[in-house]
Structure formats: C-alpha cells, structure tokens
Amino acid sequence: MEKLSFRHTTSRALPGAKAQAITGVVASGNLEVLLERTLPPTECTVEIETPIRGYGEVWEAVVADFVARAEPGGLRITINDGGARPDTVSLRLLQGARLMEV
Amino acid sequence: MMLAEILASLFPEGHTVTIADGLISGEGPFRGGRLAVIGIDGDTALGVDGACRLAGDVLDVVRRGGGTPILVAIDSDSQRMSRRDELLGLNEYLAHLAKTLLLADAHGHPTVGLIYGHSAAGAFIATALATRVLVGLPGANPSVMDLPSVARVTKLPLDRLEAMAKDTPVFAPGLDNMVRTGAVQAVLDPDLPLADQIAAVIDAMPEDDHRDRLGRERGGRPVAEEVAAQVVRDAALG
Amino acid sequence: MNERIIDLAARGEGRGWATSWYEASARARIDGLLDAGSFREVIGPEQRRMSPHLPLFDLPRAFDDGMIVGSGRLDGSAVLVAAQEGRFMGGAFGEIHGAKLVGLLRAALKLKPAAVLILFDTGGVRLQEANAGETAIAEVMRAIMRVRAAGVPVIGLIGGRAGAYGGGGLIAGTCSRLVVSEGGRISVSGPEVIETNKGAEEFDSRDRALVWRTMGGKHRRLTGGADAYADDTIEAFRQAALDQIGRAPAFDLATLEAEQRRLEERLVRFGDCRDATEIWGQLGVNDPESVPALTTADFETLLVSLGETTHDAR
Numbered sequence: 317m318e319k320l321s322f323r324h325t326t327s328r329a330l331p332g333a334k335a336q337a338i339t340g341v342v343a344s345g346n347l348e349v350l351l352e353r354t355l356p357p358t359e360c361t362v363e364i365e366t367p368i369r370g371y372g373e374v375w376e377a378v379v380a381d382f383v384a385r386a387e388p389g390g391l392r393i394t395i396n397d398g399g400a401r402p403d404t405v406s407l408r409l410l411q412g413a414r415l416m417e418v
Numbered sequence: 419m420m421l422a423e424i425l426a427s428l429f430p431e432g433h434t435v436t437i438a439d440g441l442i443s444g445e446g447p448f449r450g451g452r453l454a455v456i457g458i459d460g461d462t463a464l465g466v467d468g469a470c471r472l473a474g475d476v477l478d479v480v481r482r483g484g485g486t487p488i489l490v491a492i493d494s495d496s497q498r499m500s501r502r503d504e505l506l507g508l509n510e511y512l513a514h515l516a517k518t519l520l521l522a523d524a525h526g527h528p529t530v531g532l533i534y535g536h537s538a539a540g541a542f543i544a545t546a547l548a549t550r551v552l553v554g555l556p557g558a559n560p561s562v563m564d565l566p567s568v569a570r571v572t573k574l575p576l577d578r579l580e581a582m583a584k585d586t587p588v589f590a591p592g593l594d595n596m597v598r599t600g601a602v603q604a605v606l607d608p609d610l611p612l613a614d615q616i617a618a619v620i621d622a623m624p625e626d627d628h629r630d631r632l633g634r635e636r637g638g639r640p641v642a643e644e645v646a647a648q649v650v651r652d653a654a655l656g
Numbered sequence: 657m658n659e660r661i662i663d664l665a666a667r668g669e670g671r672g673w674a675t676s677w678y679e680a681s682a683r684a685r686i687d688g689l690l691d692a693g694s695f696r697e698v699i700g701p702e703q704r705r706m707s708p709h710l711p712l713f714d715l716p717r718a719f720d721d722g723m724i725v726g727s728g729r730l731d732g733s734a735v736l737v738a739a740q741e742g743r744f745m746g747g748a749f750g751e752i753h754g755a756k757l758v759g760l761l762r763a764a765l766k767l768k769p770a771a772v773l774i775l776f777d778t779g780g781v782r783l784q785e786a787n788a789g790e791t792a793i794a795e796v797m798r799a800i801m802r803v804r805a806a807g808v809p810v811i812g813l814i815g816g817r818a819g820a821y822g823g824g825g826l827i828a829g830t831c832s833r834l835v836v837s838e839g840g841r842i843s844v845s846g847p848e849v850i851e852t853n854k855g856a857e858e859f860d861s862r863d864r865a866l867v868w869r870t871m872g873g874k875h876r877r878l879t880g881g882a883d884a885y886a887d888d889t890i891e892a893f894r895q896a897a898l899d900q901i902g903r904a905p906a907f908d909l910a911t912l913e914a915e916q917r918r919l920e921e922r923l924v925r926f927g928d929c930r931d932a933t934e935i936w937g938q939l940g941v942n943d944p945e946s947v948p949a950l951t952t953a954d955f956e957t958l959l960v961s962l963g964e965t966t967h968d969a970r
Contacts (some may be wrong), residue, residue, distance in 0.1 A: 317711055338701045341681055342718040343743040350701050350719055367716050394704075398716050467927075470919050477916055480909055499845040501859045505870050505932060506922060507881045508844045509820075513797070513829020514915050520801040521912055539781075539790075540844045543826055547794035562786035571783055572713060588709050588751065589786045601791040627798050629791055630755065639788045641708060642755035645699065649759025652698045655727050655734035655767050 320364040320372055322379045326389035329357035330416055337415035340408045347400040349412040351393050358389045366397035378402050378409075386413040419534055419555050419608050421459050424491065427612040428453065441468050442491055443475050449617060454479045457491035457532075457545070464541035465498030469511035472545070476518035480525050487528040487620055490519065492546045493535025493558075512540050516548035523550050528620045533558045533593070533602065547601060551619055554593050554602045561591030587638040598638030600629040675890050677815040678839040682724050682739035685775050688890030689813075689897065690728035690737065697726040699756060707750050709785045718744045721752040725760040731898055733770035736760050742777030742818030749778065749823060750785035754792020761799035764808050771809045771901045774831065779846065780822020793823035800830045801907060809833065809904030813893050814840035815873070815886065821846045832904035832970065835896040836873035836882040838952075843871040865948065869932040874947055874955060878936060879926075880918065880967055885959070887952045905968040914969035 330353070340348040355361065362379045382388070386409070393412070400408070419427075421442065425435055433446030435455050440462025445454045456475050458464060479486055497508060523529045531546035534555040542560055546552050554560075565583065569576040583590030587598040596602045606615045630646055633639030677685060686695050699705050701719030710717050722744035727736050738757050740747040757774070764772045781789035800810050812831035814820045819841035820828045828834055828842055836842065845853075847861035860866060869875055876882040884900055886892040905911050926935045933944035940962050941947060950958065959966075 317714060317716070336700075336702055338683070338719065341741055341743045342716050346743070348701075348718060352702055365716060367714055394719075396706075396716050396718055466919075466923060470916070470923060473912075474916055474920070477909070477913060481913075497844050499850045499853045499858075501850065501870060502930075504843050504845060504850070505875075505929065505935070506926060507842075507876070507879060507919075509825030509829045509842055510881055511919055512844060513826045514912070514919055516797055516826065517801065517830055517907075517915075518912055520798060521907070521909065524801070524805060525909070540822065540826060543790065543794055543797070543823055547791070548797065562781050562790050563783060568783050568786070574713065582712060586709070586712060588788045589784055591786075595787050596791075599787040599791050601787065601794065627795055629795060630758070633788070633791065639751055639791065641705075642751050642758070642788060642792065645705060645752050645755035646759035646762060649698050649725060649756055650763045650766065653725075653727055653736065653760065653763035653767065654696070655736075655769055656694065656696050656729070 497540030600632030748782035777816030804907035
C-alpha cells in the first residue's frame with residue numbers, strides 16, 4: 317500500500333455545520349472518502365491509502381483541483397482507495413464536501 | 419487417532435456407536451450415565467441428507483432429556499458441493515444441525531466437539547464449531563480452504579502464502595492456527611484415556627462463548643474480543 | 657471505471673424509498689430502512705477500526721471493515737441493525753467485520769430491542785482472514801440462538817449483490833425470519849465454487865437463469881427457505897421487516913422439531929428433483945417455467961394460491 321498526505325490552506329472554512337460524512341465504497345475502481353470537521357477553519361488535509369503505487373503526482377493534482385474548487389477549510393479528509401480513476405476521485409471528493417455543507 | 423481407537427478410549431466397556439454413509443451415531447456408558455456421539459467420519463462431505471439425520475439424532479437426545487452430554491466427532495470434508503444440495507436448501511439443513519446442537523446445549527446437554535481429522539467450511543461450522551467447547555487430537559487438520567485454493571482466489575504466489583502462513587495464524591489452515599484463533603480450546607493427549615479428558619472438558623465448560631478471549635490471548639485473533647466488547651459497551655437504544 | 661456510482665449520497669437525496677436495495681450501499685440501505693435520522697452507528701468510520709490483516713496482502717481496507725452496526729428506530733420501535741457492504745471484499749467475514757456483528761448480538765441480550773435486523777450481503781468467509789471469519793460465524797450463530805431464546809426476533813434481509821453465501825447462508829438459516837428479493841440469493845456453495853470443484857456439468861456458473869432458480873429469492877420463498885418476498889426497493893424491505901417482526905417463531909424444542917419434520921419432508925418430496933421447476937410443479941405451480949418472470953404481485957398471488965409456503969418451523 318502507498319500512503320500519501322497533502323496539506324492545503326484555504327481562504328475560508330467550508331460552510332455548514334456537519335461534523336462528519338462518508339461517501340463511496342472501497343471496491344475495484346471506487347474509493348471511500350471520510351470527511352471530518354476537526355481542523356482549524358482555513359486548513360485542509362487529505363490522507364490517502366492506495367494499492368496502486370506511483371501515482372502521487374496525479375493524486376496531488378486531483379487534490380489541489382478539489383481544494384481550489386471546494387475551499388474545504390477545516391476538513392480532515394481520509395481516503396481508502398480501491399484503484400479509482402481521477403475523475404471518480406474528484407466526483408467523490410466534491411460529493412463529500414457537499415454532504416458536509418448541510 | 420482413528421475413530422475406532424477414539425471410541426475404544428472413550429468407552430472401554432463398549433458402546434453402540436455405528437457408522438453409516440460416513441455418519442457417526444450412537445452412545446456409550448459415561449460417568450454412570452451415557453455419552454451420546456454424533457459425527458462424520460472418513461473425510462465425508464456433509465450434504466442435506468446427512469445434516470438432516472444428524473440433527474434428528476441430536477433432537478432425540480434432547481427429547482430424552484437427562485442432561486446427556488453430546489460428543490460431536492469430526493473427520494469430514496467441507497459441505498457437499500452439488501447442485502442438488504443447494505437446490506434443496508443446504509444452508510437450512512446445515513443451520514438446522516447447528517441449531518439443534520445449540521439448543522441441546524441450552525437444554526443442559528453439554529456439547530463437546532472433537533476434531534480428529536479434516537473438516538472445512540460449512541461442515542465445520544454446522545458441527546464441531548456449533549458445540550460449547552471444541553477440542554482436537556494431534557494430526558487433525560481443520561481448514562477453511564487449502565493454501566493452493568487460497569492462492570488461486572487471492573492471486574498470490576503459493577510460496578509467498580506458505581511463508582506468510584508461518585506467522586499469520588489468522589488465515590492459514592491447520593489445527594494449531596484454529597487453536598490460536600480460539601476456535602479449538604485444547605488439543606487432547608492421544609496416549610491418555612479420552613473418557614477422562616472429555617470428562618475434564620465437560621467439568622470445565624466455560625459459561626459464555628469465550629473463543630474471542632482465547633483468540634486474543636493466543637494471538638490468533640488480536641482484536642475481535644475488544645471490538646465485540648466495544649460494541650456491547652457503546653450500543654444504546656435511542 | 658466500470659463501477660456505477662449510484663448511492664443515495666451521489667444523488668444528494670435524503671430518503672430514497674424507491675431506491676433499489678440491490679444497487680444501494682449498505683449505509684443507504686440502513687438510512688432508508690430505519691425511521692429518518694434515527695440511526696446511531698457504533699464504532700463509526702471515524703474510529704478507523706480497520707482490518708489489521710489486509711495490509712499483509714497489500715489490499716485496501718475500509719473504515720468500517722464492510723460491517724456497519726448500530727441502533728435506530730423502525731416505525732417507532734427501537735431496533736439494532738447490522739449491514740454488510742457487499743462491494744467491499746464481497747461482504748466477506750473478516751475478524752473485525754464478524755466481531756462487530758457478534759458484539760451487536762451480545763448487546764441485544766442486554767438491551768432487548770424490538771428486533772435485530774441483519775442486512776446480509778456476503779460471499780462468506782474472507783479468505784485472507786479465514787480462521788477469524790469462520791470462528792466469528794460460529795460465534796454469531798451461537799449469539800443469535802441466545803438472542804432468539806431471550807425472545808428478541810432476529811430478522812434477516814437478503815437482496816444484495818453478494819447474496820448470502822457460505823457461512824452467511826448458515827447464519828441466515830439461524831434467523832427467526834428471512835425477507836428475500838428476486839436478486840437475493842441464499843446458498844452455501846456458490847455457483848463458481850461448485851463449478852471449480854465439481855465441473856461445469858455439475859453446475860454451469862455462467863448459466864444465470866440456473867443460478868437464480870436454484871438459489872434465488874423466488875425459489876427460496878416457494879420452498880420455505882425464506883418467509884417473505886419483497887420488491888427490490890428499500891421501502892419494500894422496510895415494510896416486510898415490519899411485518900415479520902411480530903411473527904417471529906420462538907427458539908425452542910418444538911420449533912426445531914417442526915423444522916426437522918419440515919426439512920425431512922422436503923427431502924422426501926423433492927429429493928429426486930433435478931431442477932427447481934420440477935419442485936415448483938410438485939408444489940402445485942401450474943406453469944413453473946413462468947415463475948422467474950412473474951411480477952411481485954403475481955408471485956404473491958401464486959404464493960397465496962399454494963397456501964403452504966408459510967411456516968413457523970425455523
């Protein structure tokens with residue numbers, strides 16, 4: 317398994333009050349994303365465990381794009397990956413952020 | 419040990435245990451009363467017909483009452499793998515057999531499993547694993563799946579699996595690993611009278627299902643006990 | 657990406673009652689099954705109680721190990737609920753996966769809920785944790801017996817993509833009542849397992865029609881292997897679960913003697929049948945070939961006309 321970890325600063329906290337959400341399932345081509353509102357309001361971390369090695373740069377780009385779009389300040393995001401494609405990862409991350417905005 | 423030797427060691431004064439189609443059934447004198455014996459011999463697969471017969475035998479013992487202990491002696495294959503067995507609802511027959519053993523136990527009939535040969539998968543769960551205490555004899559070989567099959571399913575090389583099996587009791591076949599998992603409480607000594615050893619097992623029956631505690635103590639299931647206990651602690655009706 | 661992403665969260669819906677049970681995730685099933693917002697998970701994903709064994713095999717883990725347990729309300733009544741996620745490792749029983757269900761059943765002895773609901777979706781034992789999974793299944797069956805003996809119904813709901821296979825089929829057989837849908841399969845050896853071990857002449861696993869009529873929900877319901885047949889929606893499973901809770905048989909000698917007679921009779925009546933359609937014909941179904949295509953409503957009508965498929969012998 318490969319472990320990746322990214323830390324970002326955002327310009328705002330993600331709106332909403334939901335403390336925690338989970339979306340997706342660990343399965344072939346899929347992933348699960350756990351989101352927890354436990355960080356200072358303008359910080360965001362994304363930790364990933366994936367069985368597919370050597371795609372750190374792709375993950376870095378997908379995560380950076382997500383952070384720019386969602387501004388998920390305050391969230392600790394943890395991913396168990398089952399070998400999802402980048403578009404699936406993006407979709408799941410945005411879904412997760414939306415669940416937290418309730 | 420062979421079944422004949424086991425029965426001789428259990429019942430030095432003789433017994434009425436018979437074997438037909440690989441199914442063991444009968445009883446013998448035991449501590450001033452009787453010890454009922456059911457089981458599977460000769461690496462026989464357990465199908466709907468066999469499970470139904472064994473369950474009937476267990477219910478007969480329960481109906482007669484008197485707290486007669488039941489020994490479940492096992493040297494079986496896995497469940498019988500066939501279209502007919504599944505068509506007829508093998509899951510119900512195996513579950514029913516397990517339930518009769520659990521009911522017997524609840525009705526004051528101590529149930530002891532004795533694995534002396536092979537057993538696997540559904541046959542193992544429906545018989546030996548459905549007793550209050552399961553013990554083994556040296557040479558017994560319980561398994562969920564043999565390593566070559568595990569290699570096929572997990573797509574891992576056999577030699578790597580064999581290496582992993584040495585220090586990972588959670589998945590590797592064999593009696594020692596089932597002891598470490600807590601499923602098998604103890605391994606008996608074939609050179610001592612089995613009657614005395616089974617009597618001692620019955621006298622020391624655990625009150626609750628403590629297989630997960632044994633699994634933690636022996637390192638074969640490091641976290642199961644703790645996880646189950648946490649659920650009990652944290653669950654609340656709302 | 658072959659996996660279709662269709663769970664409730666993906667649709668952003670709060671309640672998806674018309675949602676397919678088969679397609680829904682385990683969490684979506686629980687959310688739709690219980691009264692809105694009533695589910696309280698125990699050992700939630702934030703506790704990261706993940707398998708200590710899967711990393712040895714270089715396999716990804718899930719936060720909940722594929723088993724979600726907790727409490728909630730069903731039409732106002734307090735229940736305990738467990739759901740397997742069939743897409744994670746085929747819903748198979750590993751050490752933590754199994755221990756969570758064992759713990760839930762032990763909690764039921766203490767809490768005395770109106771029922772314990774088990775949402776099966778499993779291929780059986782997780783081979784990477786085979787000994788732990790197999791032992792856990794034995795522990796679950798013992799715990800179910802104790803819960804039932806204490807008067808708490810244990811209701812199994814089967815309609816997931818992984819079915820209820822292997823040890824899952826055995827656990828299902830110990831439940832007080834079973835609800836099954838068309839897509840729910842209950843069996844010990846799966847089609848592939850039989851074919852691998854005994855050859856395609858014994859069981860052609862690619863013959864999906866054969867799989868459904870040998871192990872599928874309709875066959876199990878017709879022969880008494882399940883007690884209720886539900887449409888493949890979360891709402892239908894909710895209604896069926898509610899109906900079954902009040903009808904749970906006791907766990908005692910009389911029940912098991914009745915089950916013994918029921919199973920012996922099945923062997924006598926159908927032991928020589930080579931195909932499910934023969935059994936259905938002997939049950940009194942006029943046109944056995946038409947059964948797989950029957951709608952739920954027509955299938956219910958058929959069940960009523962047969963009049964002997966409901967029993968308390970479980």
